[in-house]
Amino acid sequence: MITRPTLLLDKNKCLTNIERMVNKAKRNNTLLRPHFKTHQSAEVASWFREFDIQCCTVSSVKMAEYFAHNGWTDITIAFPTNILEVTAIDDLAEEINLNIVVESIETIQYLEKQLSNPVGVYIKTDTGYGRTGVDADDYDTMQQLLRVLKTCKRLIFIGFLCHAGHTYNTTNKDEIKNILNVSRQKLLALKTFMANDFPLIQISYGDTPSCSIVEDLSDFDEIRPGNFVFYDEMQAHIGSCQRSDIAISLICPVVAKYPSRGEIIVHGGAVHLSKDTIKDAEDHPYYGVAVKFDGQNWNSGDVLGLVSKVSQEHGIITVSDRVMNQIKMGDLMAILPIHSCLTANLMKGYQLTNGATVEMMI
């Protein structure tokens, strides 16, 4: 019996999401190196092994340590390398096949000097997102970096890695396909341009919207989506999934009702869901979607209302009169999160629909 905010994980939905992406990668003959920052759980990671996935992506050295400790021996840290962690990186590289991401000569030279073990290196490449990476069109800088990398003994250049995060800013599938095509062209052009010096260059691409929506991913040597393992309301909004594909929900007890203003208060707020929002049809932000919960499973087709506000522990659900009348104090609602990565990170653990608990990195 759930009595407190609890992050419920539907293993069947999760396995279906994994299998769908595994099959797509197979059809495209590309390596699936899933990003594990979404679930941060050795047990969920082990479900990928059942589909013969042996490589993964993480977003911090700490997370790489956690998964290495749990038997993962081929890990890419897809975050600009923090030179202060060079000792931790070197220690990891002694144990596993570790890849990192660089984008400045300063960092490359520092790492080459300090590392004693070989580490795979990608150049973080910006194909239009504008967050991190060398501009994919800036061949001068690319050549400067590659000239230095060519002389390195510890840093083994692998290729170009890109995260097209701007696919999150649209709900138009054609626009997402276009972002992927632009990224593909830029990465392939780089690959061709550098092919004489580095004939084995690889291109690594990631993000759940494009990997979910686009069928042809065959030009990429590997793909690194992560969120698809659970999906969330953001991905349903973008069009990467259906609400029924979302594999986690936050189960929340009803603690107060305000019929006059059409609001129900649940225990479940910013410390459970995060403060990530998307806008509804009337341009109001919302923090999650409350759906019916029968004590074991949620029904994503039976929407009770939107989470219109949160504070530290409170979630405020705006509901219709019909819903107000059917909900009573102590009922449990399931909230589909806006951003499953941040919700999972806050909850620090899962409960399966059969009642078992699943641990994650602390």
Next chain:
Amino acid sequence: MITRPTLLLDKNKCLTNIERMVNKAKRNNTLLRPHFKTHQSAEVASWFREFDIQCCTVSSVKMAEYFAHNGWTDITIAFPTNILEVTAIDDLAEEINLNIVVESIETIQYLEKQLSNPVGVYIKTDTGYGRTGVDADDYDTMQQLLRVLKTCKRLIFIGFLCHAGHTYNTTNKDEIKNILNVSRQKLLALKTFMANDFPLIQISYGDTPSCSIVEDLSDFDEIRPGNFVFYDEMQAHIGSCQRSDIAISLICPVVAKYPSRGEIIVHGGAVHLSKDTIKDAEDHPYYGVAVKFDGQNWNSGDVLGLVSKVSQEHGIITVSDRVMNQIKMGDLMAILPIHSCLTANLMKGYQLTNGATVEMMI
């Protein structure tokens, strides 16, 4: 040596913040029952004991269990009671002096029937915030609740509890004083109206902006501010504190620089700071204030830039050319959080400026 995102706590600033509020409560002859949801730490709580604070406020049963386990014997859970947790509440009430908050007859009757130990009860009273509680002007409902409470054997009515969270929506001190005055008048009127039946009624008031800004709090039997223990950029923005009073900062390594767009990337994002924002002078949201860090202490007077964007692990700091030129890869920046409660909750622990670690509730 800090190499990863680390939440640094300046104990001296924290003790000064505690002492200032303790002295204000003493001058007003009101009980300070600080809210511990901000720090969630038995060690920080123990610093309050040095000022002879024996009572505290928390926002969940789980947090009450944590502090009870750490020697706190007089705790108010200032969150609408979740009837599903009645067993946990009853167990706690067997060990400590526990107070809870109710606002419906349904909840009162359920608790009275299920509890075997006495529990103190406040009626959650809404003086204008509009989140939870019975409208302070709705004497009919108040009387209905009190009629039922009068017959209770387990639930011991204490008084009216109010959180004037609307003080967070203004940066005008007169408006904050006005919110407090309206709340005071409404709570005093209720106290007077019910005095015949309940001569010992208490009124409990809380929120850091009003308790920081207003001098005269003498009409309240107790005050329950919490955030003041650390303060944050939000409170500095509201006017509750100076930036120099903020007692925590997130230390973040610099991992990338983009001079052409005036942006520096640090390791420190939504999973460290949270996604809480306030608006700058040009109405752009920001997620924190980056200030100079000398390896041991930060200097809140030396602002390097604002955190203009965050993703899961990235913080994007917008800086001037002058700052861009002085910062290099691997430098550490200190980020003053927008909302210290959410940042502390995410970081799950502190490091003191002398290098010692301080644990918190997991």
